[in-house]
Amino acid sequence: MKLKLIVVFAIVIVVSAFQYESEKPFVVPKNWPNPVYNFKLNPLSKNKIELGRALFYDTKLSRNNTISCASCHSPYSAFTHIDHALSHGIEDKIGKRNSPALMNLAWQTLFMHDGAVNHLDVQALAPISNPLEMDESIINVVSKLQNSKLYPRLFYKAFGDSVVTGERTLKSLSQFMLTLVSCNSKYDSVMRKQTVFTKQENSGYQLFKQHCGNCHTEPLFTNNLFMNNGLPIDTTLNDVGRFGVTKNANDSLKFKVPTLRNIEFSYPYMHDGRFKKLSEVLNHYTNGIKQSKTLAHELKKPLNLTSNEKVDIIAFLLTLSDRSFLFNPKFSYPKTIFLQAAKD
Amino acid sequence: MKGKLVKVFVFMMFLCEFANSQSNTESITFNPTFADKQINLADSSFYLRDSSNFQIEVLKFYISKLQLLKNGKVVFTEKHGAFLIDISKPLSCKINIAKYIDFDAIQFNLGIDSTINVSGAMGGDLDPTKGMYWTWQSGYINFKLEGKNNLCKTRNHEFQFHLGGYVSPFNSLQTVKLPVKNKSKVVIDLDVKKIIENIDFKKQHSIMSPTSDAVCFSALVAKAFSIN
Numbered sequence: 001m002k003l004k005l006i007v008v009f010a011i012v013i014v015v016s017a018f019q020y021e022s023e024k025p026f027v028v029p030k031n032w033p034n035p036v037y038n039f040k041l042n043p044l045s046k047n048k049i050e051l052g053r054a055l056f057y058d059t060k061l062s063r064n065n066t067i068s069c070a071s072c073h074s075p076y077s078a079f080t081h082i083d084h085a086l087s088h089g090i091e092d093k094i095g096k097r098n099s100p101a102l103m104n105l106a107w108q109t110l111f112m113h114d115g116a117v118n119h120l121d122v123q124a125l126a127p128i129s130n131p132l133e134m135d136e137s138i139i140n141v142v143s144k145l146q147n148s149k150l151y152p153r154l155f156y157k158a159f160g161d162s163v164v165t166g167e168r169t170l171k172s173l174s175q176f177m178l179t180l181v182s183c184n185s186k187y188d189s190v191m192r193k194q195t196v197f198t199k200q201e202n203s204g205y206q207l208f209k210q211h212c213g214n215c216h217t218e219p220l221f222t223n224n225l226f227m228n229n230g231l232p233i234d235t236t237l238n239d240v241g242r243f244g245v246t247k248n249a250n251d252s253l254k255f256k257v258p259t260l261r262n263i264e265f266s267y268p269y270m271h272d273g274r275f276k277k278l279s280e281v282l283n284h285y286t287n288g289i290k291q292s293k294t295l296a297h298e299l300k301k302p303l304n305l306t307s308n309e310k311v312d313i314i315a316f317l318l319t320l321s322d323r324s325f326l327f328n329p330k331f332s333y334p335k336t337i338f339l340q341a342a343k344d
Numbered sequence: 345m346k347g348k349l350v351k352v353f354v355f356m357m358f359l360c361e362f363a364n365s366q367s368n369t370e371s372i373t374f375n376p377t378f379a380d381k382q383i384n385l386a387d388s389s390f391y392l393r394d395s396s397n398f399q400i401e402v403l404k405f406y407i408s409k410l411q412l413l414k415n416g417k418v419v420f421t422e423k424h425g426a427f428l429i430d431i432s433k434p435l436s437c438k439i440n441i442a443k444y445i446d447f448d449a450i451q452f453n454l455g456i457d458s459t460i461n462v463s464g465a466m467g468g469d470l471d472p473t474k475g476m477y478w479t480w481q482s483g484y485i486n487f488k489l490e491g492k493n494n495l496c497k498t499r500n501h502e503f504q505f506h507l508g509g510y511v512s513p514f515n516s517l518q519t520v521k522l523p524v525k526n527k528s529k530v531v532i533d534l535d536v537k538k539i540i541e542n543i544d545f546k547k548q549h550s551i552m553s554p555t556s557d558a559v560c561f562s563a564l565v566a567k568a569f570s571i572n
Contacts, residue, residue, distance in 0.1 A: 038464070166467075
């Protein structure tokens, strides 16, 4: 009898160990660089990620409880706000930029199009307090969460006591966002030698490496730098980009080089969403470059691409779509948590 | 058995008592003044040289990396990290340190250094809910002084000086070092008059981002600390 019990116990342990391995919330994909985020200061845990996910989808983060992070970063569009050149926030107020797509954030050094935010943990403070976005203060958010029925319970599960603090709220949001890793596109399968590109995709890939890969560096498809890609300034916005943060003239009109992963789903393009289609983006790089002092040296000579070559590059860009990322149930609206809270 | 337990219990009680009596600390007090007068927010109206009326409503600042020195050598570093000194909360103006440390000088940072500034969300006095963190651009506000001056051409004659910035050339962090004569009762005065007497309130009433003005202003604040 005793022996039987021991055997059963051993099996349970082995099985649950495997389970644990397969459910690791964050894994560095093979051949990717090391993440920038310091996980030691905020070790991931299932309950903290769940809490962060609830916070990400909760409208309590806004002044009148109407806007959540997901309002402008919806999962099915690679966590951005599609269809709007400039994203809109509370009371349909229009911001001055297109919300960036969220993925692979553990590898990002600075946040926002101009790098005004220096760490993922403090990123959420910007939209929460922006009068055009959520128009709320972190102090109020913390008190709203503390006085809710749901959150003291979730904080208890995550931290061992039910006290809501700014630090815990922000770090939990980080935990959820860190899990948003997109690494299963067709491109990734090709790199892992599990499949091959079509002839057209391959031609596009070669052209991409030659013309675009310098700044949209593989495998993250960004070099994380701020560059002026020759967009003529929109005089209705007069957005000077990175200069606004550093006050250094050399940074004028520079914006963060965005990742191109899931670009099929994250339209419109550029910091102000001025291009609706990828073909417009490529036409900009061949015909639309505006010369200026801070223009990226890679673009001093506009790209020289035939229309067939542009089509090939776009065919390649579509291989960066990662449906297992876009439709991952772990990233979607936490129905069960909120439903339970509504019942209570 | 029972008797033994009771004995152990009594012994432990004694130990606790002993530990308590030994763990006495002494405190360093920050004391904001206007010239010789202690500032009381309920009655914080002062007249300046130009006979303008000056009123303080908020005075908060971070003290970090507090160290005690003896003959120029660091003998103690406060590990707690940072303290938010808020004149509206008298308890926050006291920092406890261990007794029996022999020192003749005290050194601290006015503000938060760049390492902490780039290390993500922090708790305690550094929690962003303390109202000392910029949201639209990352970084701690090292020093906040708000109030009214009838010379300010602003709404309700308000002025707001929020000093911060951790990136060169607008790094406003200041290191303050003060000699200590009587180490049993260290009171560090911060004379607001010294900070503002050179400010032309007609022209300058708002600093709310990392700028060269913020750096200059921070240097003025650092010079306004003293120990009598």
